[in-house]
Amino acid sequence: MKVVKFGGTSLADAQQLHKAASIIASDADRRIVVVSAPGKRHRADAKMTDLLIAGWKQVAEGKSPEREREAVIQRFAEIGSSLKLAASDIEEAVTPLRSLPQAVDSLEEPFLLDLWKAAGEDTCARMMACYLRSIGIDAEYVNPGAAGLLVEGDSGNAVVLPESMVSLRSLRDRKRVVVFPGFFGYTPEGRLVTFSRGGSDVTGSILAAAVGAELYENFTDVDSVFAVNPALIPNPKQIAELTYREMRELSYAGFTVLHEEALLPAFRANVPVCIKNTNNPAAPGTRIVSRRAVELSPVVGIANDDGFCSINLTKYLMNREIGFGRKLLQLLEEENVPYEHTPTGIDNFSIIIRESLAGDEVLNRIVYRIREELQVDDVEIVRELALVMIVGEGMLDSVGVVARAANALAKAGVNIAMINQGGSEVSLMFGVRSEDAARAVASLYHEFFYDEVLHWSLLRHKAAL
Known part of the structure; x- marks a missing residue:
């Protein structure tokens, strides 16, 4: 079994979502799919999560978030329509967006923000499950709370609870392809709490560890991890393999290809990670493992x-x-x-x-x-x-x-x-x-x-x- 995660650029529009679905369909071992919220379609575009945060700000200031929420709904509707989904399926996917809280009531503002932020991943997972079914793949949307992804911590800083690993292990026994929203879990009391920004990587790593996956594939928009930022050095060396420790250090120091906290669950469960490109899935990517053979250079x-x-x-x-x-x-x-x-x-x-x-x-x-x-x-x-x-x-x-x-x-x-x-x-x-x-x-x-x-x-x- 493989757990596969798609980042925001891999799901930015209908064409990208179609590519992701093709990747899932190409390997029967890809049984658990974790999705981010759609990212930017072009440089001047807004990420879906940023639109949702803008909606929350309106609520926090006592204003109507209708314009921001409709922008999110419209963008998802455009994706669904381009994928030729039935109108009823599109409406089912976006319905939770319509019920997002529009006033600061009993919820503290930070946790209200978490509800708004997480809606991008949640809606994208619902739409991905619908699309997979429409192309003949037996898939189901699974909510993190229903699956038992329990967390603790402050808003935007969730930490997975150990008992989650037991509950989540049952995902491997499901007959359908599981489509799981990244970025958030639930406290034992039922409150939604998000991981830090980029936390869909963390969700994927948690699920890979829980189900004992043979591989955790993290699809992004680059062929591999490079030895240095390509913006500083043209055509830098591609890294074929590196260790968890090396990736953790590089992520901390500025590499943005993988969330710096994402490796911990995979590391503890000794699940290999592979960084791959949604736009070039045939490229071997970069493998992250516990140990590797040291090459000529001491520096990776x-x-x-x-x-x-x-x-x-x-x-x-x-x-x-x-x-x-x-x-x-x-x-x-x-x-x-x-x-x-x-x-x-x-x-x-x-x-x-x-x-x-x-x-x-x-x-x-x-x-x-x-x-x-x-x-x-x-x-x-x-x-x-x-x-x-x-x-x-x-x-x-x-x-x-x-x-x-x-x-x-x-x-x-x-x-x-x-x-x-x-x-x-x-x-x-x-x-x-x-x-x-x-x-x-x-x-x-x-x-x-x-x-x-x-x-x-x-x-x-x-x-x-």
Whole structure:
């Protein structure tokens, strides 16, 4: 059994939905289908989820959401009509949209937002099931609540409950092809809660783990995962295979092809994941597995993300002060600010945080509290930082990776503000100025991919001598 998930670009219009249906029909093992809400049809278009969020905003402000809701209904109706679905089937699919709450009553606003956001995936799943039946595939829409996808957590941040895995396992025994909306589940009390944005990937991974799938196929709009962002490097290397750890690191650092939380259920159940292209399903794609053979290069990919800042503090004999780190991190916890990394020295401590999670007022208060409560010698905020990360399982057994990376950045005139490497040694991260990030990525890609064959041939030649 395979679980297959289609992203928003794969379902943006009738033509794309037809392609997805053809992919399902081409392999009888594709028994569980997870769908996102339709994405953009063209650059200037709106995603279905964004239209629904706009409708929620109208409700939250006490206004009528009729225009936004009708835009969503009309777009689904156009898809259904182009697929030649019966008018009654189209109406059945869009009927739940008509009953979305139009006033803030007993529901808290965040959970009202979840109801609106999830309607895109839910309606798309209903329509996909109708279309599959219309082309001769015995398919059924299955609601996450009815299937037992139980979650806990705040609005937009659902976490699956362990008992869900037992309930969801029964999906493998269904005779029909299951069409399942992604992005949301239900609390034990029956309240709909969504995963974080991109959470349909998470739903697919949960179902693949629960049913013990042989493969979780994640269809998107690219042939594979690339070694670097194609917007920065023309025609970058395609990655045939990488590990869960490598994909997790790359997703965190800016790769958007797969939701960074999606791999956890599949990883725990040891279900392989394959990233494939809806528009080119014959392409082999990229497989994500527990272990892989390390190729010539120790680096499998390079990623970057910006929007960070660093709080740098200095205190003489910090290393002798018991509990200093705990006090500092507790201070962040009290200000409700998560941290990303904490590079340290004997008398120095840096905290990397996302600027979007802490405004100027919060940052200034944190700096004030650090001065007053921790009695540091100096503290400063460095803004507009980007994190550039090189990732690869082969780094563990390779000598000189840090030196090569630092030398490449030096040649490109990129100043390194911070270096951090985890204990697993699967990733090496550099903090650089945001304005230098693209140049940093290009120099690292040239070092580890353009020059890799030459580098290793020289090493072999030296060893022979």
